[in-house]
Amino acid sequence: MSAPILELREYRPTDSTDTHDFHQVVIGLSGRMSISLDGDATQSGRVGARNGVVIPAGVRHDYRGDGPNRQVVLDVPSHLATMTGTERAFSYEAFFALDAKLLALVQQVSARVDDGCPLSADDPVVCEWLAALMARLAPARPALRSVRLDLARIDARLQAELATPLDTATLAQEAGMSVRHFHDCFVAMTGETPHRHLMRLRLARAASLLTNSDATLADIALDVGFNDQSALTHAFRRHFHQTPAIWRREHTGGGVTASVN
Template sequence: MSTAILELREYRPTESTDTHDFHQVVIGLSGRMSMSLDGDATRYGRVASRNGVVIPAGVRHDYRGDGPNRQVVLDVPSRLAATTGSQRAFAHEAFFALDASLLALARRVSARSDGARPLSADDPVVREWLGALTARLAPARPAQRTVRLDLARIDARLRTALATPPDTATLAREAGMSVRHFHDAFVAIAGETPHRHLMRLRLAYADRLLSTSDATLADIALEVGFNDQSALTHAFRQHYGQTPAAWRRECHARPTSG
């Protein structure tokens, strides 16, 4: 590979593994994908519309798309990283939150009518991306190397207490971080805020209860952490596009296999 390639990609919902001899950056535009780095379960995260992941050359990464997704992917040969002074941005693998500059660049790529056309190293947009990535990633490296969040552990912690979950201050204290640092680190690795993440876990559990149990909507609302049935209905409709009652009727109307 002799040139940088910047293009839009969609990752399939199947487990895949890759290692390559060039650096790579993946930034979310829509949907979500999951990834673990270097075979380390504690380096597991998700790429969504508020974050990205940098994968230095030679680092193994296991990944899959979590449903429909669109990602900006930049493949950077080591020689180009050296000649542009951006090699320090690829010194370590890490998830990172997008700053205003990278958000604006992602939106520009998304808005391009020919966005599917790969861009080479000669394109000014590629050089602009490398500059923005270096400005965002290089200063954050020391904190990212010394403090890690175990997203899988946090997920398990929240799932066991959806009705009365630990607050952000408690999770931050357990991670040995300030609340602000924890919030920023969480967005970097999960692609969403702790509050939005908790809401998504609650709705996913409500979805499962609606399809597998005969519990009333009021009881389900309380079990997954909503104050009442009305709050569950409002959040569920926003997320799934229909009410819990309609969702349950649809689930029960589906033919069962076997």
């Protein structure tokens, strides 16, 4: 590879492993992908629409798409990073949160592709995006390197107590961090806030219970931490774009629809 490659990719929902001789940055546009760096549990995260990951040359990464996803991927030859003085941006593997400028520029890059324009390193929008990306990564390397959360443990804690959901302050205390630092690290490693992540877990559990049990919607609401059936219905419709009753009918053949009314 003699020049940077910038393109949109979708990662398949199969476990894959790769190691390459160039640096790579992956930034989420839509959907999610899971990725583990160098087999380190504390360097396992998810790339979504609010974060990205730096993968230096030679770093093994295990990854898989979590359903439909769309990612902006930048491949940078190692020698080019050295020549341009940007090698500091690729000194360590790390997840990072997108700032407002990068979020806006990523959307512009995506819009160019949707309009049928090929991605080119000479495109003014692409050049501005690359400059903003390098500015975001290079000065922040020491801070980014300190992002270490055991997401598997956090998920297990949340899943075990969905009926009485843990708050961010409790999770931060258990991680030995301030609430602000925990929040920032969580967004950097998952692309979503702790609150949004918890809501997604609660709704996923609700959907599973609707499909695999004949519990009433009121009971399911309490089981996953909602105050009442109305609150669950509102959140469920907003997330899945259909009511719990329709979800249950479509996923069970209509056999237990009456229990959610």
